[in-house]
Amino acid sequence: xxxxxxxxxxxxxxxxxxxxxxxxxxxxxxxxxxxxxxxxxxxxxxxxxxxxxxxxxxxxxxxxxxxxxxxxxxxxxxxxxxxxxxxxxxxxxxxxxxxxxxxxxxxxxxxxxxxxxxxxxxxxxxxxxxxxxxxxxxxxxxxxxxxxxxxxxxx
Numbered sequence: 001x002x003x004x005x006x007x008x009x010x011x012x013x014x015x016x017x018x019x020x021x022x023x024x025x026x027x028x029x030x031x032x033x034x035x036x037x038x039x040x041x042x043x044x045x046x047x048x049x050x051x052x053x054x055x056x057x058x059x060x061x062x063x064x065x066x067x068x069x070x071x072x073x074x075x076x077x078x079x080x081x082x083x084x085x086x087x088x089x090x091x092x093x094x095x096x097x098x099x100x101x102x103x104x105x106x107x108x109x110x111x112x113x114x115x116x117x118x119x120x121x122x123x124x125x126x127x128x129x130x131x132x133x134x135x136x137x138x139x140x141x142x143x144x145x146x147x148x149x150x151x152x153x154x155x
Contacts, residue, residue, distance in 0.1 A: 009096060010066040012073055013089040015059045016082040027055065030081065035105050042102035047072060049098055052106040058082055061089075063096050 020030045031053055042049065047064030060076075062069050077085055098104060 008065045009063060009093050010069050011061060011063045011089060011091065011093045011097070012069050012087065013059070013061045014073070014076070014085055014087050015057060016085040017057050018053070018055065018081070019083050020081050031105070034081070035103055038103040040102075041072070045072065048096060048101055048103075050101075050104040050106050059088075061098070063093065063098055066092075 020027050022030075035051065038049075038051065041047075042062075042064075045064060045068040047062055047068050049060060049062040049064075052059040062072060
């Protein structure tokens with residue numbers, strides 16, 4: 001059961017293969033554009049989350065009101081910048097994992113390789129969801145959680 005303050009807190013985590021082509025700079029610009037639009041739309045909808053991207057795939061977590069998450073995910077599924085969208089976690093949660101940050105951009109480091117490999121190749125979706133959330137939580141810097149509104153306005 002959700003606490004009264006989070007009566008409709010829903011989390012959706014998915015993974016997908018990137019279809020973004022071009023140079024490293026082209027890809028970076030495409031990701032920057034995704035983040036800019038996501039941050040604006042998520043803030044308007046009361047949604048928080050994190051996007052992890054490697055050149056090969058996306059893992060994204062979204063948290064917020066059920067209707068808002070469903071609307072956002074409908075748009076995501078129609079986005080041609082990725083393929084093979086696969087939900088790895090979906091359902092109500094007791095507390096948010098991403099604070100007030102509308103969309104954190106997580107860049108995996110070398111130490112995250114094993115978890116990242118599990119998320120990409122894991123056949124058991126429950127394990128992939130746990131691995132994705134563990135990796136995302138580890139990559140979110142404490143200052144992102146504390147200073148999220150100030151950082152967002154600078155982005």
